[in-house]
Amino acid sequence: MLHAKPAPFGLLGKIDGAIGRAEVWILGWGIILMAGNTIANVFGRYVFNQSIYFSEELNEFLIVTVTFMGLGYATRKGIHIRMSAIYDALPVKLRKGLMVVIAATTAAMMALLAWYALEYVQKVASRGRITPALQLPLYLTYVWVVLGLALTALQYLLTALRNLNFAEEEIYVSYLEVDSYEDPETAAAIKRHEDADGEEKP
Template sequence: MRRVERAFVMLNGTVLVLLLATMSVVVGWNVAGRYLTGNSLTWADEVARYSMIWLTFLGSGLALREGAHAAITNAQDALPTQGQLALRAAILVVMFSFFAFMVWVGIDYMNRMAIQKSAALRVPMKWVYAAMPAGFVLMIVHLALIAPKYWRAGQQHSDEAPLG
């Protein structure tokens, strides 16, 4: 199971690196072209914008895993052990519920945008808005993978940061 989890995390990170590289190359090429030849790519702005949207949502699960989202741990730390366990369980239930709700909202919004197309690329906007449910599904998976350790100890092992 640990090997599958590491492969999942590595795949998620690799996709982020590829998206960031694509965005960087397109923007760099566009800037160079604009200043060297006076011409720019008509679609570069859209590719950069949509890549950033996908980067944000696909990276949010890894940020959750690393404890990079805002968190207030003082209340947890001030409670006795049983209180900490109860609070962490409540936090996990709220997070799972919110993420699932956002998947549902994201799919609904994605379907509403199915007929709209982007201006330059003429890509159906549902594929841009698909980043939201995809990102929240990844957050659910990442949370499910780290939840047992978070609930038991309030912090991850040395190679994983606390959830919150």
């Protein structure tokens, strides 16, 4: 189980907090708008026999936004999928060092993808293409890809920096989340068993 520790004070803590608040706001409103748009479209189709003409296009835009902003959010919370069989078998110091390498490498890859995505957005913007229904510039849809990849790169960079302190025993899978595999249900069952044993003793 992952558990969070208070972020250290300073610039990095402020950056992480600001990013987290922005991600939660964008993801929350994106999902709310997607749900509201879908419900309204179904209601219009079956009650008034008239669909909302831009509903599908708006949902596509929101899906892109939620997907790529969610990528950064998942990284920040340390809930991304990890293959850790070899990693788990290593001593703590080696795991911490390996986490620095993994996070730094992933940050570089995400930054490179963000750069390529930015180049693509610039090409789309230069062609002046617009969406069919909403008549909005098409590049606005892909801006969220660039932003999501860039924020993910930043989160992995913060993870690498947080793990550079080898005086700490904790290994961080994100800037806030500590790597831990303690199952809360198992821990609660063990505690109940220990309490029961204590009560049985004279």
